[in-house]
Amino acid sequence: MAVPPPRALALALLxxxxxxxxxxxxxxxxxxxxxxxxxxxxxxPAQGPRYTFLGVAMGDRSPAFYGDIRILDRIxxxxxxxxxxxxxxxxxxxxxxxxxxxxxxSENVQLAVEALRAARRPEDRFIVLxxxxxxxxxxxxxxxxxxxxxxxxxSALLGRWVKALAPNRTWVMISSCYSxxxxxxxxxxxxxxxxxxxxxxxxxGCGTLDRSTFFVGALVRSxxxxxxxxxxxxxxxxxxxxxxxxxxxxxxxxxxRFGADLWxxxxxxxxxx
Amino acid sequence: MAAALLAATVPVAPAGxxxxxxxxxxxxxxxxxxxxxxxxxxxDLMVDAVDRAALVELVATELRGAGAEVVPPxxxxxxxxxxxxxxxxxxxxAAGGVDDERWKATLRDAEKSLRGGRGVDCLLLxxxxxxxxxVANGLARWNGAAEDPLTGAARAFQGRRPRMLGLSVAxxxxxxxxxxxxxxxxxxxxxxxxxxxxQVVPVADADLLADPVRNARAVGLALGPLLERPxxxxxxx
Numbered sequence: 001m002a003v004p005p006p007r008a009l010a011l012a013l014l015x016x017x018x019x020x021x022x023x024x025x026x027x028x029x030x031x032x033x034x035x036x037x038x039x040x041x042x043x044x045p046a047q048g049p050r051y052t053f054l055g056v057a058m059g060d061r062s063p064a065f066y067g068d069i070r071i072l073d074r075i076x077x078x079x080x081x082x083x084x085x086x087x088x089x090x091x092x093x094x095x096x097x098x099x100x101x102x103x104x105x106s107e108n109v110q111l112a113v114e115a116l117r118a119a120r121r122p123e124d125r126f127i128v129l130x131x132x133x134x135x136x137x138x139x140x141x142x143x144x145x146x147x148x149x150x151x152x153x154x155s156a157l158l159g160r161w162v163k164a165l166a167p168n169r170t171w172v173m174i175s176s177c178y179s180x181x182x183x184x185x186x187x188x189x190x191x192x193x194x195x196x197x198x199x200x201x202x203x204x205g206c207g208t209l210d211r212s213t214f215f216v217g218a219l220v221r222s223x224x225x226x227x228x229x230x231x232x233x234x235x236x237x238x239x240x241x242x243x244x245x246x247x248x249x250x251x252x253x254x255x256x257r258f259g260a261d262l263w264x265x266x267x268x269x270x271x272x273x
Numbered sequence: 274m275a276a277a278l279l280a281a282t283v284p285v286a287p288a289g290x291x292x293x294x295x296x297x298x299x300x301x302x303x304x305x306x307x308x309x310x311x312x313x314x315x316x317d318l319m320v321d322a323v324d325r326a327a328l329v330e331l332v333a334t335e336l337r338g339a340g341a342e343v344v345p346p347x348x349x350x351x352x353x354x355x356x357x358x359x360x361x362x363x364x365x366x367a368a369g370g371v372d373d374e375r376w377k378a379t380l381r382d383a384e385k386s387l388r389g390g391r392g393v394d395c396l397l398l399x400x401x402x403x404x405x406x407x408v409a410n411g412l413a414r415w416n417g418a419a420e421d422p423l424t425g426a427a428r429a430f431q432g433r434r435p436r437m438l439g440l441s442v443a444x445x446x447x448x449x450x451x452x453x454x455x456x457x458x459x460x461x462x463x464x465x466x467x468x469x470x471x472q473v474v475p476v477a478d479a480d481l482l483a484d485p486v487r488n489a490r491a492v493g494l495a496l497g498p499l500l501e502r503p504x505x506x507x508x509x510x
Contacts, residue, residue, distance in 0.1 A: 063475050070479035071319050078323035093468065211475045212319065220319055 027145075029102030033088070038102070039112065042085040043119035050124045051080040054112060057090040058104045058132035058153070060142045064210035066092035066101075068131040068175060071212060071220055076127065079225060087112045091143035103143050106153055113161045125273060126170040128162065131213055133206060134176030136199060159185030166190055169262065171273060175213040177202035180255045189259045192229070192273075194219070197252035204249060214243045215254060225270040229258075232270060300446070300454050300499065306393040307336050308344040308384060310353065313400035318440075320401070324482040328442065331492045332399050339500045344387050349396065356382035377451030384449060395454065398445040401481075402458060406439035415439035417494040418460020423467050437473075438464040440481060442491040446499065459494025462487055 028035045042052055053076050055069030069088050077084045089104035089112065102108050116126065133140040138152040162172055163186075171192045174182055180198035187193060196203035196215030205214035212220070215236075222235035233256050244251050258266060265273065309332060312325040326346075333343045356379045357363075363376040385392045406415035406422075413422045422437050441458035448454045462481065468474040482488055 063477070067475065067477045067479070070477040071321070074324070074479040074483070075321045078321055093474075209473065209475060211317065211478055217319065 027103040027105065027143075028108065029100075033101050035087075035089075035102040035108055035111065038087045039115040042087055042116060044085070046083050046085075048083060048123065050085050050121070051076065051083050052085040052087070052116060052120075052124065052126050054116065054126065054128045055086065055088045055090075056104045056109055056128070056130045056132075057088075057092065058130065058139055058141045058143075059206060060091040060093055060144055060148070062133075062206045062208055062210055063092060064206050064213045064216075065131040065175075066090045067210075067212040068216040069129055072127075072129055072216065075220065075223060087116070091141070093144050104141070105143060106141060106151070106157065109161060113164045117164045120165070120168055122168070124168050126165045126168055127173075128165075128170060129173045129175070129216070130158070131173075131175040131216060134174075134178055134182075136178045136181045139174075139176055139182070155182045155185035158182055162186040162191060163188060169273065173216070173219065175203065175215040177252075179203065180253070183255060183257055187257055187259065189261045191257075191259045192262050192265060193255075193257045193259075194233075195255045198255055201252045203252040203254075204244065204247060214240060215252070218243065223270070228265075228267045228269055229256075229273075230266045295454055297498075301339075303394040303448060303454070304336065304339055304341045304499075306344065306388060306395075307341045308349040308352070308387050308393040308396045309333055309336070309346055310396070310398045311346040311350045313398070315401065315403060318401065318481065319478040320482055321479075327485075328482055328488055328492070329399055331489055332397070332442075332444065332496065335492060335496050335500060336397070344393055346399075348387060349383070352383040352386050353379065356380070356386065380447050380451035381449070384447075384451075392449075394449060396447045398447070400443045401461070402441050402443040403438050403464060404441055404458065404460075406437045406460075406463060408437060413437050413439060413463055414460075416441045416458040416460035418462070418491065420460075420463050422463055422465075437467075440464050442488075442495045444495045444499075455499050457495050457498060459491040459497075461491040 029038070031037075053073055055073055057065035057069045059065040069090060073086050073088055077086065088101050089108050090101040091104045092101075130139060133142070135152070137155045139158065141149075141151045141153050143149050162170060166188050167190050169190050171194075172186055173194045175196040178197055178199055178201065179195035180200075183193055183195060196213065203213065203215055205212065205217065211217075218236045218239035219232070221239060222232055224232070237254060240254060241251065309329060312320070312329050314320050314325070329346050333345065336343050359382060360375050360378040361372070363371055363373075363379070380396055384396050387393050404415050406413040408422055411421060411423075412419045416439065418439065418441075420439075440461045440463070442461055443458045444456060445453060446455040462484075463476065465473045465475050
């Protein structure tokens with residue numbers, strides 16, 4: 001058996017190990033935000049239904065994705081109090097010596113979804129936000145590792161994650177370009193899906209100085225738990241049109257879909273989700 | 274609605290503030306019934322309603338500590354909205370300027386309508402505002418606050434930027450005739466940090482009001498000259 005040259009050996013080892021093996025050592029997070037700890041807290045029982053937020057910020061160079069999941073987490077935690085649980089994953093470039101959140105790799109998302117699925121009870125609700133760059137039929141997963149890792153999350157995988165939470169009521173938001181193209185994969189009877197764009201348009205707000213994506217910014221500013229989902233959506237669209245007009249952008253054309261079991265939610269207050 | 278109205282109408286003032294427009298004792302005499310507004314926030318920032326309310330409550334607590342009876346923002350905001358509707362917007366698009374008389378009339382009407390028509394002595398607008406922060410000796414300084422602008426990762430590079438943007442708590446106190454009696458900003462936190470490559474990285478909106486100690490310090494800086502007691506006052510005889 002011939003001995004492979006060192007470079008070929010290294011490449012073969014890398015290929016065999018896959019991208020996941022070259023994650024940072026702290027890819028799973030540290031301290032109280034370590035993935036294991038977040039998942040353990042998410043599984044803690046509550047008196048009534050638990051409202052679990054899974055925030056997944058898959059882009060690394062724009063702080064907007066990180067800002068998206070953090071602001072929604074803060075609002076929801078205030079809203080649901082003791083019933084609130086959260087799992088936050090972010091690929092934002094690291095500021096300090098330790099990551100403040102685990103990386104939003106496909107592997108970590110898979111672990112989170114499996115753990116949430118295992119711990120759920122029938123009355124639990126899920127609120128899920130994927131925020132990232134995207135192309136038709138996929139989200140971009142980018143994270144700082146030794147070297148920079150860029151992968152894509154195909155719509156089929158995204159769909160498997162969302163469907164793993166069924167039949168629990170699940171509100172899924174996707175803030176990325178062309179995110180409407182992901183809708184067929186994630187729709188389900190108990191899924192309320194919102195996307196920042198249709199299948200043919202980019203969405204805005206993922207620059208290096210953006211504090212949040214335009215879609216999540218408009219959605220968060222429109223959140224009023226006493227209003228209905230229809231009212232929330234109308235307010236979000238109006239705000240987005242305003243933002244887009246400033247950039248003379250014709251519009252990302254955000255999309256909303258109510259699963260067959262959730263049609264009644266359209267005219268009910270968000271608090272009834 | 275009221276917060277949006279205030280964001281659009283409060284005066285734009287240079288950083289720091291000119292604390293008192295009339296003698297301190299005259300201002301203090303007016304701090305009996307004070308109406309306090311909801312927190313106004315610049316359009317480009319997102320602050321959760323619970324965090325907004327908590328910050329305004331810090332301001333109200335300070336005022337109560339000084340002996341004032343406080344009309345909460347839940348009453349003041351709607352009163353201001355109604356008064357603004359009756360008097361017209363402060364900004365006058367036809368003339369292309371600002372109509373201070375309308376603004377004073379709005380304030381007067383709102384103040385008179387509160388406390389079941391018994392009125393208040395003055396009205397305190399509360400908001401978040403951004404200011405330039407000068408960086409020197411490794412610290413960004415603005416409106417009484419100081420903060421290291423570098424992230425841990427950037428510290429190794431010791432990149433230096435002469436100015437950054439700081440967020441402050443701002444207050445404006447208006448008297449019964451709608452005259453501005455006092456205004457001041459207290460530095461809260463930087464809006465951006467410097468990353469490892471010297472790039473500017475926004476602080477997440479969720480973190481802007483997440484630290485109660487910072488919040489209290491900024492409120493103290495904003496209200497300090499207004500609520501400070503003259504030397505010897507309040508001490509045992």
